[in-house]
Amino acid sequence: MPVRTDPEDSEATALFDFAGDLAGKRVLEIGCGDGRLTWRYADRAARVVAIDPDADEIAIAQEDLPPSLARRDRVVFKAVSIQDFEPVEPVFDVVILSWAL
Amino acid sequence: MVHALEKIRRLLRPGGVLVDIHPPPEPSSIDVRIGGQLHPVGWLRDTDDYGDYEAADAALATIVARGLFTVERQGAFSFLTHVDTPAELRRYLAEEWENASIDDVTTARIEEWMSTSERDKEIILRESVRIARLAPIPKA
Numbered sequence: 333m334p335v336r337t338d339p340e341d342s343e344a345t346a347l348f349d350f351a352g353d354l355a356g357k358r359v360l361e362i363g364c365g366d367g368r369l370t371w372r373y374a375d376r377a378a379r380v381v382a383i384d385p386d387a388d389e390i391a392i393a394q395e396d397l398p399p400s401l402a403r404r405d406r407v408v409f410k411a412v413s414i415q416d417f418e419p420v421e422p423v424f425d426v427v428i429l430s431w432a433l
Numbered sequence: 434m435v436h437a438l439e440k441i442r443r444l445l446r447p448g449g450v451l452v453d454i455h456p457p458p459e460p461s462s463i464d465v466r467i468g469g470q471l472h473p474v475g476w477l478r479d480t481d482d483y484g485d486y487e488a489a490d491a492a493l494a495t496i497v498a499r500g501l502f503t504v505e506r507q508g509a510f511s512f513l514t515h516v517d518t519p520a521e522l523r524r525y526l527a528e529e530w531e532n533a534s535i536d537d538v539t540t541a542r543i544e545e546w547m548s549t550s551e552r553d554k555e556i557i558l559r560e561s562v563r564i565a566r567l568a569p570i571p572k573a
Binding site: 333335336337338339340342343345346347349350351352360362414415417419423424425426427428429430431432 | 441445448454455510513562564
């Protein structure tokens with residue numbers, strides 16, 4: 333079997349507990365990496381912008397887009413740091429700092 | 434880091450929340466599970482990252498002290514990584530966690546437990562990860 337990272341879903345469970353209901357929310361995830369956490373909550377949010385300065389990781393995240401999130405415009409990945417990130421609509425309901433500070 | 438948090442505050446709408454997830458500057462524990470039994474074998478250290486985690490804690494403390502955010506809740510959860518063999522663990526660390534180190538005693542214990550004939554066994558890395566919910570404080 334391959335390496336299993338958080339098969340217990342502890343991270344997403346804690347996120348839902350702390351972030352509250354994501355329904356209808358605009359979420360910014362900083363430090364999304366390869367989208368490991370993103371895919372576990374994205375279907376609950378209205379829109380997700382997930383950023384990471386590592387372009388290779390972002391490429392993996394985009395490649396791994398699950399079929400359940402076929403509406404690609406609902407989840408947007410960007411290879412950019414928070415310092416350089418300038419969103420078109422700079423308003424988010426939830427910001428997730430994902431192992432990123 | 435403080436600048437990043439200031440920017441996040443600008444990006445949050447009133448009533449929005451920041452959820453910060455990061456590990457503490459502490460070693461991760463390693464267990465070997467054989468059947469239904471967990472055997473603690475030692476620790477994985479990544480001292481290169483500890484400075485970053487301490488700086489993250491300091492940055493959060495700074496923005497709270499400056500009245501930009503308030504901490505609404507704090508907690509922790511266990512983040513587990515499961516691997517099936519010592520070789521797989523070495524590969525995983527080399528690819529994903531290059532600054533991590535496991536001391537010789539821990540390595541020997543892993544090898545010893547994993548050499549048993551029991552088929553249902555695995556190595557488990559356990560990180561205790563901090564999570565906090567912070568709310569921006571509106572400008573007066």
